[in-house]
Amino acid sequence: MKVSLNWIKEFTKIELPIDQLVEKIGAQLGAVDEVEELGKKYQGIIIVKVLSCQPHPDAAKLKVCTIDDGGTMPDVTRDTDGHVQVVCGAPNVHDGMLAAWIPPGVTVPSSFDKEPFVLEAREIQGVVSNGMLASAHELGISDDHNGILELNELEVHSPQSTVPSKKIAPGAPFKTLYGLDDHIIDIENKMFTHRPDLFGQLGVAREVAGITHQPFKSPAWYTGKKTSGEQESDKHLLEVRNELPNLVPRFMAQVVEDVTVQPSPVWLQSYLARLGVRPINNVVDITNYMMLLTSQPMHAYDYDKLKALDPGADKATIVVRHPKPDETLTLLGSKKLTPRKEDIMIASATKLIGLGGVMGGADTEVDENTKNIVLECATFDMYAIHRTAMQHGLFTDAVTRFSKGQSPFQNDRVLAWAEGEIIHDTGGTPASTVYDLKSELQPNKPIKVSSSFINDRLGLQLTSEDMATLLTNVEFEVLVSSQELVVTAPFWRTDIHIPEDIVEEVGRLYGYDHLPLELPKRRIEPITEDTLLTIKHRVRDILSRAGANELLTYSFVHGDLLDKVGQDKANAFQIANALSPDLQYYRLSLIPSLLDKVHANIKAGFDEFALFEINPVHSKDLVSKDDKLPIEDQRVALVFAAGDKTAKANYSGAPYYQAKQYLTALLKQLGITKLEFQPATTYEPKLEISKAAIAPFEKTRTSLVKTKDGQFIAELGEFRPAVRKSLKLPSFVAGFELDVMQLMKLWDKEPGYVPLPRFPKVEQDITLRVPADVAYGQIYDGLHQALDISAKTTWHLSQVDIYQPDNDKTYKHFSFRFTIASYERTLTAEEVNVMLDKAAASVGATLKAERI
DSSP: OEEEHHHHHTTSOOOSOHHHHHHHHHHHTOOEEEEEEGGGGGTTOEEEEEEEEEEETTEEEEEEEEEEOTTOOOSOOOOTTSOEEEEEOOTTOOTTOEEEEEOTTOBOGGGTTSSOOBOOEEEETTEEEESEEOBTTTTTSOSOOSSBOOBOSSOSSOTTOSSOOOOOOTTOBHHHHTTOSOEEEEEOGGGGTTOGGGGSHHHHHHHHHHHTTOOOOOOHHHHSOOOOTTSOOOTTTEEEEESOTTTOSEEEEEEEESOOOOOOOHHHHHHHHHTTOOOOOHHHHHHHHHHHHHSOOOEEEEHHHHHHTSTTOSSEEEEEEOOOTTOOEEBTTSOEEOOOTTOOEEEOSSSEEEETTTEEBGGGOOOTTOOOEEEEEEEOOHHHHHHHHHHHTOOOHHHHHHTTOOOGGGHHHHHHHHHHHHHHHHOOEEOSOOEEEEOOOOOOOOEEEEHHHHHHHHTOOOOHHHHHHHHHTTTOEEEEETTEEEEEOOTTOTTOOSHHHHHHHHHHHHOGGGSOOOOOOOOOSOOOOOHHHHHHHHHHHHHHHTTOEEOOOOSEEOHHHHHHTTOOGGGSOBOTTOSSTTOOEEOSOSHHHHHTTHHHHHHTTOOEEEEEEEEEEOOTTOBOTTTOOBOOEEEEEEEEEEOHHHHHHHOOSOHHHHHHHHHHHHHHHTTOOOEEEEEOTTOOOSSHHHHHHHTTEEEEEEEEEEETTOOEEEEEEEEOHHHHHHTTOOSEEEEEEEEHHHHHHHOOSOOOOOOOOSSOOEEEEEEEEEETTSOHHHHHHHHHHHOOOOTTEEEEEEEEEEEOOTTOTTEEEEEEEEEEEESSSOOOHHHHHHHHHHHHHHHHHHHOOEEO
């Protein structure tokens, strides 16, 4: 939000130096991103009067002009009368006109922020020109470079402005007359998200007065009674219908006839240019001026173009409605749009003419040939406008303001002022009464709050009178009765609803830097440990030490991602007010978010990696029975991936086992060691959240990881070919997802310290030939149970390889590595081999396994 210091000074007295003012704004209003000293661009530019224009002796299109600068510019060549010679090629230069002169040694403003172009006295076709007479384009005010900017000696401000106009005289600084000796303060937009009034200069001026403890009074035209809804509409020129009163609580229109569309007065162009808005013509510029001043967007339609859209009609028609099937709209700037069925559209009787609250259409654009106009001033539902803008990627100045929740009570005032200015600047006349279609508008209700309620929350000792003064300074109505305040917010404050809002206002206006600096009292007893936080820290530490990289992705995902992994969008909560079109739904599991990042990382040159995330997921079948709110299902997910070349070079087995290593390492260090890996081939979960979790996995290559007593822990496996294809995944990719709450139940918080043996360990491999239908888990569990191991040892059994010959699918080989160390003595290879022989004999009897 850009703020013109000179503009807000028209409404309130500001005595603070700019650096102190910026500091105060940052502390009590909003973070300041940047301050631009606009006057530097216009330093040295002077108002001059053209005394004579003579044809150039050697160039037909040039003229040699004599100008009067009041003798203010030193070090410039003058004639005997003290006047200056300038060569000019503009077709509109003439005797007696006032213009802006850029003298030698001065930078052309339009080049100031690019490659500064400094003028000098030089010959043009044999005649010396001392600088130049500037066009609006060269002055950086507008895009008009068809001629030099001609100034009106009487009008420097709006005729309706409270600031008196100054008569222009040669020698006056151009920037001073037109308020361009300005500072532009750029305030972060997000600071004003809940304050629609602060997207206008008038609102900022009011707040600056408030934080500097000055009383503020809005202009009479803004607070006066302008409502015209009771008037009889003129049925002969315009028909207005509002079919969406819930989304458009107020829609106003006014016809103005016989306008003359031309460039705006310089004063008006200067106001727009200061804040980065490009002047277009006197009609459009006035609507933009009102938006910048009051934060109320407006729009102007060419009446005759509007009427021509409905052949045979005796009057123009404006309808507020939803689009019909297959309707399209060409916006200003020629962008074609296919609206959503929920969009708010402005239409004639037969054709769309604008995207309500966002942008007008090209078919009714006001141009230099326009003779009659329709002025629109409306209020639109902030959420509908936000969704429309996000869907179509249209982020206009109107969207910025309408999506904050504009007050419908200012529409009549703004329309009346704009109409008066247009009549003055275009010579038009109002051709009808005001069309005012409105729902039942609810004014702000009084809020009762005690001074003690406010002081207790701020730690202050303000009196009721002190608080009332702070609030009335920004035009709140306050009634003080003993220690109670009855506060009514003005109509432009749509954010004040509860007593706590009044507390915030008092604290901000008084200044949070004035609050007492006291440390809060705390008890010294140790706090209760947050088990969930502790387990998350532990999981994060284990996986990161294992070489995995943690990601923090959005809790919201695009619906396309859910489709790509086979999850049902109908079971996901949809975001009504999405931050972006890519963030439509709460995710149902973490795996899709991780898979979505695999291709980008491999493309960036990372050949192999493990990604993990710890975050909640949501589902419609996980809702609190008491308050019906969604329950956060805490999850941990990991994906291991390797590019095709890297996988071929470094890995001979299936990716399943790489993911399994991470999972077993995690569970082991949490003290969860007695596991079962069951095939997921026939797994059909009942809960929708469980269906979503298993959806990305290829069931024939996936295990359900459980404890020995059947408690579910995780899904572990590889992903379906359709998922790999849609997300451009490599072949070597696998992962797992588990429930953090389940880990909390199974986690051994105090596993105790187990010292390492001081005697060397012995490693021995064992390979078993088994029938093809015997699962790996059966063999692994069988060996574990059959090994007769002394309690005074430490040992573990790990998988080495699984092999199945291509020419015989009736059997396969499982290879394991047995590692053991004693706390009492050094074991021999023979002793270890005897243990393995006994274990092999045991599983041989039960599973038909043969040691080879």
